[in-house]
Amino acid sequence: MPNFIDRRLNPKDKSLGNRQRFLKRAREELKRTIKERVKSGKIADVDAEQNVSMPARGVNEPAFQPDSNSGERRHVLPGNREFAAGDRIPKRGGGGGAGNAGAGTGQSEDEFQFVLSREEVLDLFFEDLELPDMVKLNLKESVTFKRRRAGFSASGSPTNINVGRTMRNSYGRRIALRRPSRREIEALADEIARLETEPGGRNKHRKRLEELRQTLDSLERRRRRIPYVDPVDIRFNRFEPQPLPNASAVMFCLMDVSASMGEREKDLAKRFFVLLHLFLKRRYERIDIVFIRHTDEAGEVDENTFFYSKQSGGTVVSTALEEMLRVIRERYPANEWNIYAAQASDGENISGDSERCASLLHDELMGLCQYYAYVEIIDERETEIFGTTDNGTSLWRAYRIVDGEWPNFQMTRIAKPADIYPVFRKLFGKQPEMQLRK
Amino acid sequence: MGTASNLLFQSSDWNFETLAHTYDAIEEIALGDLGLDVYPNQLEIISSEQMLDAYSSVGMPLMYQHWSFGKRFVFEDHLYRRGRRGLAYELVINSNPCITYLMEENTMAMQALVTAHAAFGHNHFFKNNYLFRQWTDATAILSYMDFAKKYIAKCEERHGTPAVEAILDSAHALMEQGVFRYRRPPRLSSEKERERMRERLEYEEQTYSDLWRTLPPSGENNDPTQLEKELAERKKSLNLPEENLLYFLEKTSLILEPWQREILRIVRVIAQYFYPQRQTKVMNEGCATFVHYTIMNKLFDQGKISEGAMLEILQSHTNVVFQPGFDDPRFPGINPYALGFAMMQDIERICVAPTAEDRDWFPDIAGTGNWRETLLDAWANHRDESFILQFLSPALIRKFRLFLLTDEADDNFCEVASIHNERGYEALRGALARSYDIGVNQPDIQVMDVDLLGDRHLRLQHNVKDGVLLEENSRDSTLRHVRHLWGYEVSLAGVDAETGETLYECSTEELSD
Numbered sequence: 035m036p037n038f039i040d041r042r043l044n045p046k047d048k049s050l051g052n053r054q055r056f057l058k059r060a061r062e063e064l065k066r067t068i069k070e071r072v073k074s075g076k077i078a079d080v081d082a083e084q085n086v087s088m089p090a091r092g093v094n095e096p097a098f099q100p101d102s103n104s105g106e107r108r109h110v111l112p113g114n115r116e117f118a119a120g121d122r123i124p125k126r127g128g129g130g131g132a133g134n135a136g137a138g139t140g141q142s143e144d145e146f147q148f149v150l151s152r153e154e155v156l157d158l159f160f161e162d163l164e165l166p167d168m169v170k171l172n173l174k175e176s177v178t179f180k181r182r183r184a185g186f187s188a189s190g191s192p193t194n195i196n197v198g199r200t201m202r203n204s205y206g207r208r209i210a211l212r213r214p215s216r217r218e219i220e221a222l223a224d225e226i227a228r229l230e231t232e233p234g235g236r237n238k239h240r241k242r243l244e245e246l247r248q249t250l251d252s253l254e255r256r257r258r259r260i261p262y263v264d265p266v267d268i269r270f271n272r273f274e275p276q277p278l279p280n281a282s283a284v285m286f287c288l289m290d291v292s293a294s295m296g297e298r299e300k301d302l303a304k305r306f307f308v309l310l311h312l313f314l315k316r317r318y319e320r321i322d323i324v325f326i327r328h329t330d331e332a333g334e335v336d337e338n339t340f341f342y343s344k345q346s347g348g349t350v351v352s353t354a355l356e357e358m359l360r361v362i363r364e365r366y367p368a369n370e371w372n373i374y375a376a377q378a379s380d381g382e383n384i385s386g387d388s389e390r391c392a393s394l395l396h397d398e399l400m401g402l403c404q405y406y407a408y409v410e411i412i413d414e415r416e417t418e419i420f421g422t423t424d425n426g427t428s429l430w431r432a433y434r435i436v437d438g439e440w441p442n443f444q445m446t447r448i449a450k451p452a453d454i455y456p457v458f459r460k461l462f463g464k465q466p467e468m469q470l471r472k
Numbered sequence: 473m474g475t476a477s478n479l480l481f482q483s484s485d486w487n488f489e490t491l492a493h494t495y496d497a498i499e500e501i502a503l504g505d506l507g508l509d510v511y512p513n514q515l516e517i518i519s520s521e522q523m524l525d526a527y528s529s530v531g532m533p534l535m536y537q538h539w540s541f542g543k544r545f546v547f548e549d550h551l552y553r554r555g556r557r558g559l560a561y562e563l564v565i566n567s568n569p570c571i572t573y574l575m576e577e578n579t580m581a582m583q584a585l586v587t588a589h590a591a592f593g594h595n596h597f598f599k600n601n602y603l604f605r606q607w608t609d610a611t612a613i614l615s616y617m618d619f620a621k622k623y624i625a626k627c628e629e630r631h632g633t634p635a636v637e638a639i640l641d642s643a644h645a646l647m648e649q650g651v652f653r654y655r656r657p658p659r660l661s662s663e664k665e666r667e668r669m670r671e672r673l674e675y676e677e678q679t680y681s682d683l684w685r686t687l688p689p690s691g692e693n694n695d696p697t698q699l700e701k702e703l704a705e706r707k708k709s710l711n712l713p714e715e716n717l718l719y720f721l722e723k724t725s726l727i728l729e730p731w732q733r734e735i736l737r738i739v740r741v742i743a744q745y746f747y748p749q750r751q752t753k754v755m756n757e758g759c760a761t762f763v764h765y766t767i768m769n770k771l772f773d774q775g776k777i778s779e780g781a782m783l784e785i786l787q788s789h790t791n792v793v794f795q796p797g798f799d800d801p802r803f804p805g806i807n808p809y810a811l812g813f814a815m816m817q818d819i820e821r822i823c824v825a826p827t828a829e830d831r832d833w834f835p836d837i838a839g840t841g842n843w844r845e846t847l848l849d850a851w852a853n854h855r856d857e858s859f860i861l862q863f864l865s866p867a868l869i870r871k872f873r874l875f876l877l878t879d880e881a882d883d884n885f886c887e888v889a890s891i892h893n894e895r896g897y898e899a900l901r902g903a904l905a906r907s908y909d910i911g912v913n914q915p916d917i918q919v920m921d922v923d924l925l926g927d928r929h930l931r932l933q934h935n936v937k938d939g940v941l942l943e944e945n946s947r948d949s950t951l952r953h954v955r956h957l958w959g960y961e962v963s964l965a966g967v968d969a970e971t972g973e974t975l976y977e978c979s980t981e982e983l984s985d
Contacts, residue, residue: 036495036513036591037569038488041522042576048525049545055637056542095540096645096949098915098934098942105940107879110904112806113797114875114891122885123877149550 057154060093064150068158072308073301076337085149159308182276190270199269207267213260214253222250283318283404284366285311288354288377291327291345295380299411300341303378306409306454310376318372324361328354330384334361351383351429352390359398368402375403381410381427388432395433400440408433408445409454478775484579484784491515494584497776498592501767507844508596508763511570511610515591518573523559524549526573530746531563533571534617536624536738538640561788564590566598566749568610581781585788588767593760600852601755603748613745620738627731639732642953643718643739649917650718650743706923713918713933717954718743720919726928727959736957751855751910758812759851765789765813795872806904811872815859818868819846829866856908864901866892876903881939915942917964928960935969941976942966948983955980 057064117123150158186199226246229239236243287307289295295303314321325340326332329347332354358375366373383391400406410430430445437443448454480497481490495515502508518526528545529535552559561582563573572590574583598604609616628636643650707713714720721728722736749756768785771777777785795810796802822830823843831838837846850859869892876890876899890896890903906912916935922928932954934942947964955962963979 036492036515038491039514039516040488041516041518041573044518044522048522049528049542051537052528052539052542053545054542055537055539055633056546059539059543093539093543095641096946096953097648098917098950099946100913100915101941101943104881105936106881106938107940108889108903108907109877109879110806110874110900110907111798111877112795112872112874113799113803114873115797117875117888117891119888119891119893119896121888123888124885125879125883 056093057150061158063093065158068150068155072159072305156312180276181273184272184274184276186269187272188266188269190272194270194273196269196271200263200267203267203269204263207264208260208262211260212256213262214257219250219253219257222246222253226250282320282322282370283314283372283374284322284324285314286324286326286358286361286373286375287340288326288328288358288375288379289340290329290349290351290354290379290382291340291343292329292347292349292382293344294349294382295411299378299380302411302448302451302454303409304341305451306378306407306448307376309454310374310407314374322366324358326354326357326361328357332357348384349382350387351379352387352394355391355394355399359394362402373403375399375406377406377408379408379410379429381412381429383427383429385428388428391429392432392436395436395443396439400436400443403442405442406440406444408443410445410447412447412449414449479778480584480771480776481580481781482778484581484781486578486580486583490580491583491587494580495587495591497771498584498588498767501770502588502592502596502763505770506763506766507848508592509600510592510595511568511599513591513595514569514571515587516571516573517576519576520552520559523563523573523575524552526563527559530742531565532617533565534614534621536621536640537628538644539637540644562586562590564594565613566594566604566608566610566745567613568599570595570598570610579784581777581784582788584771584777584781585764585768585785589760589764592767593763594756596763597752597756597759597851600848601748601752601855602853603751603855607748608745616741620742623734623738627735631731636735638956639735640739642956643736645950645953646717646721646957647739647743648914650716650740651747652716652719652744653911703921707921710922710924712922713920715916715918716740717917717919717932721954721957724922724924725958726924728957747910748855751857751908754808754812754815754856754908755851755854755859756812757809758814758816759847761789761793761809761813762816762847797873814868814871815863816847818865819843819850819863821867822865827867833865834863857905860908861901861905864904866897869897869900874900874904876900912937915940916969920965930954930958930960930962932962932964934964934966936966936975937969939968939975948978951978951980952983 186196226243229243229246230236232239285307289300289303311321311323323337325335325337327335327340327345328349328351329345330350330353331347334357335343354377362368362373395406410427426447430447433443433445437445446453446456480494495513502510524545526533527548528541530541535541559575561575561578565571570591572587572595574586578586598608598610604610624636624640710720710724718736718740722733722740725733728736768777768782768789772782793807793810793813795807796804819837820843822834822838823840823846826834826838840846850863854862873892875888875892876896877886878889879886890899892900916937918933918935919930920933921931951962951964961979961981963977963981965977966975967973968975
């Protein structure tokens with residue numbers, strides 16, 4: 035008789051630690067892959083499981099291996115049909131020849147695909163955005179829960195005992211089981227005492243007294259047997275985690291698509307939009323995204339067109355704001371929707387229009403929006419010139435005024451991915467006070 | 473019904489009770505009829521996830537943590553999930569008690585097959601084959617792995633994961649060069665050493681002659697004989713040349729901390745533990761397959777297995793021993809199961825019903841009839857190379873239609889050197905045997921010389937056979953790993969094994985990091 039052991043219930047993720055080590059090792063490669071993904075994928079898809087392929091670079095395990103292109107080899111192969119000794123067979127592609135098929139089995143390991151979980155993807159995505167850890171934690175958490183009263187339960191911790199419920203149960207049980215009340219027993223005892231103290235009563239009522247004593251005795255025994263509060267009576271308050279009520283939000287992505295916005299600018303803008311989307315997704319159950327692109331005229335487009343198609347023309351930023359206003363009026367009334375807007379541009383604008391933008395924001399949009407973020411994407415060389423000053427393009431100067439007046443307006447210049455997060459700092463910072471509309 | 477009640481199991485579902493009495497029936501045939509000798513068995517039921525886990529930690533139930541196992545896991549997991557590869561039905565560990573993993577998804581018929589295959593076939597082989605007896609300690613391996621796992625975890629805690637990983641990476645790169653291929657003479661105890669020294673001195677005293685002192689000195693100190701002598705002395709004191717690089721580095725490297733040496737030792741012990749398995753793939757699988765095939769047929773003959781179950785068993789058996797031809801797109805090389813099983817069966821045939829040709833080739837065993845003893849003896853005393861060299865018969869060469877192809881790298885043609893005919897048998901048999909000799913196929917790299925008191929330059933030598941060089945990228949990165957463990961310059965010279973001419977030379981000084 036052998037020893038049988040059922041291991042099926044053992045913990046199965048024995049390899050989890052190894053897997054994490056591997057991912058850490060492969061980090062650089064994976065980061066590149068995820069970056070590509072963010073560039074080419076949809077904004078809303080960033081925080082999902084990702085199927086990535088992993089080139090062997092950086093994670094290969096070297097060893098002394100024979101070089102397949104040198105020396106003389108001898109292969110014994112099965113299945114000869116027409117060869118005779120002395121036949122010469124041309125090699126395929128000048129390479130190792132027919133015998134190489136056997137040696138080729140290890141090759142498939144060079145590149146392989148596997149699935150990264152949502153957490154792993156976000157980790158990689160956040161890495162060069164330089165978010166403070168607290169914020170990362172917040173974003174990764176998918177839903178926030180609040181404990182909410184939900185009826186009663188028969189088990190729980192003593193601090194949660196519901197006294198009213200417990201006593202009601204106890205009372206009902208006592209009635210049902212006819213537990214003698216104290217008043218009843220006292221009345222009986224009084225009766226006995228009265229009869230006993232009555233002169234000559236002890237003899238006159240002997241039989242009655244006997245009866246009464248017996249009843250009293252049985253009542254008392256019964257009272258002892260049926261406790262006042264039994265464990266079955268006890269009820270606890272029950273709590274269950276309740277997802278926080280989430281309202282809907284709409285996110286407007288505004289971007290200048292004129293020729294001056296190149297590949298790099300668009301990539302940075304996209305990361306900016308993705309981050310805002312991630313943030314909103316955490317707080318709202320439903321998020322609509324509206325893409326508005328503009329040159330000298332603006333239009334609502336789908337995501338693909340937004341990022342990948344080119345349009346020629348001048349640059350009139352106010353058209354985008356007008357378009358946004360139109361869409362809000364038509365579809366997203368501000369009393370039902372939380373409106374967020376993110377605008378990316380290289381700062382170019384036709385002369386005289388910037389003031390119009392500022393007044394549009396000032397008079398109309400800022401009153402409707404929860405939050406408005408503006409990023410100006412500049413060259414890395416320009417950071418040193420413009421980094422801190424108020425000088426800059428006319429659009430920048432006009433927005434400075436809006437920035438001063440509205441606390442929910444944010445603007446910054448970015449030149450590399452790490453610059454993106456500070457734009458949102460204020461937004462993340464004031465989370466607690468921010469009221470959900472509706 | 474008499475026959476129905478005789479069946480060990482009826483449905484394809486299994487439970488522990490059927491597993492147990494099926495095991496008993498198999499054991500009866502295995503020990504009684506085939507005369508196998510096995511370690512006590514421990515059968516463990518696992519799920520497919522656990523099988524994947526086991527795969528990635530090189531099949532050991534306990535293993536230290538390293539990213540490369542995670543890489544293997546991710547790779548296997550992906551193939552499995554995409555349906556590109558099925559999982560093995562079983563996994564067996566050379567330990568005492570012998571642990572066999574059975575997959576929970578297997579049907580009862582498969583469990584029976586797997587029990588016979590692993591718990592008796594492999595188990596017998598592990599316990600009796602000379603390589604395993606000589607080089608592995610089945611009783612101690614699990615507790616050693618437990619120690620290794622805890623030790624490395626402790627090192628990681630103390631010295632940080634990156635430091636431990638760096639050592640493990642380097643050690644893994646040299647795993648192939650971390651085994652002893654031959655037994656070395658036992659080291660003399662210090663007492664015996666002193667004894668020898670004393671004898672030598674005595675002899676010198678006895679033969680002392682003052683006359684020699686009067687000879688004039690033989691020129692300068694740097695005369696070639698003197699240098700050569702010094703070199704020989706140095707090599708002798710370090711026991712060079714040394715084929716086990718990991719052992720040499722563990723014992724001799726001047727820069728390693730004690731815990732780093734212990735880690736090298738752990739990797740070396742594991743490599744040595746698996747070395748016999750790599751030398752006996754054909755025999756081990758052949759033995760297990762032959763055992764399960766014989767036992768299952770016997771059970772069927774006894775009416776203990778239904779026809780349906782037998783068909784299922786035969787189907788997976790044929791899948792396992794399938795050998796596609798060289799031009800088949802499915803051709804992965806010679807299937808060790810197919811070759812091993814065919815050879816075992818062939819030996820049985822030669823013993824029982826030999827042809828004239830067999831009598832010619834195998835006069836010792838042909839027609840003796842005792843195939844059981846012959847097989848038991850072969851399983852105990854051979855490895856793949858010697859087994860094929862001894863037992864591959866012309867009949868089998870014809871059956872597999874083997875042919876020998878010589879392939880010179882700078883030639884645009886391969887030449888068919890031999891085919892399955894009278895003139896080819898010997899050559900084919902020799903070439904096939906050689907292809908299973910790991911000592912020949914693995915690059916032979918040895919420590920030649922190092923001057924510990926001088927520049928500590930570590931000189932390795934690659935004995936190039938048949939002009940097969942090393943792949944350059946992996947060679948250079950592996951050399952960097954050697955340097956990491958050695959701490960000083962390391963160079964590798966490729967020397968043709970026949971002509972003694974130096975084919976290439978490379979040194980870590982020339983490599984950029």
